[in-house]
Amino acid sequence: MVARVISTGCASPGTILADCSPEFVDIYNSSDVIISKGQGNFEALSGEKGNLFFLLKAKCPAIAEKFHVKINDYIFHYENAKY
Numbered sequence: 001m002v003a004r005v006i007s008t009g010c011a012s013p014g015t016i017l018a019d020c021s022p023e024f025v026d027i028y029n030s031s032d033v034i035i036s037k038g039q040g041n042f043e044a045l046s047g048e049k050g051n052l053f054f055l056l057k058a059k060c061p062a063i064a065e066k067f068h069v070k071i072n073d074y075i076f077h078y079e080n081a082k083y
Contacts, residue, residue, distance in 0.1 A: 003035075014044030039063060042077070052079045 009021025015036065017025060028034065028050070035053045036045055042054045042063075054077040058064040064071050 012040070012044070014038075014040030014042075016044050017048065046079060047081055049081050052081070053077070054079065 004027075006024060006027065007021070008015050008024045010016055010019040010024075012019060017028065020028070031050065033051045033053065034045075035055065036042065037055045039056045039059055042056050045052060046054070054075070056063070056075050056077075058067060058069050058071055058073050058075060061071065063075075064073065067073075067075050067077065069075060
């Protein structure tokens with residue numbers, strides 16, 4: 001198997017790890033790579049531990065400015081936080 005898609009168990013638009021199911025947190029913490037989709041997930045997971053790949057659309061001026069793109073541009077961002 002290449003990847004397994006699972007629910008976070010979290011009702012928020014972004015993945016707030018403290019609100020996720022124990023199953024999700026266990027898998028998240030043991031994963032070599034995490035692919036996260038959407039601006040809400042970027043806002044919630046940016047800076048969290050792990051090899052994180054974010055796929056999102058710049059829907060607001062703050063995100064467009066942060067990534068030096070135009071509104072409605074698509075973004076692929078890699079973040080490797082080790083702590």
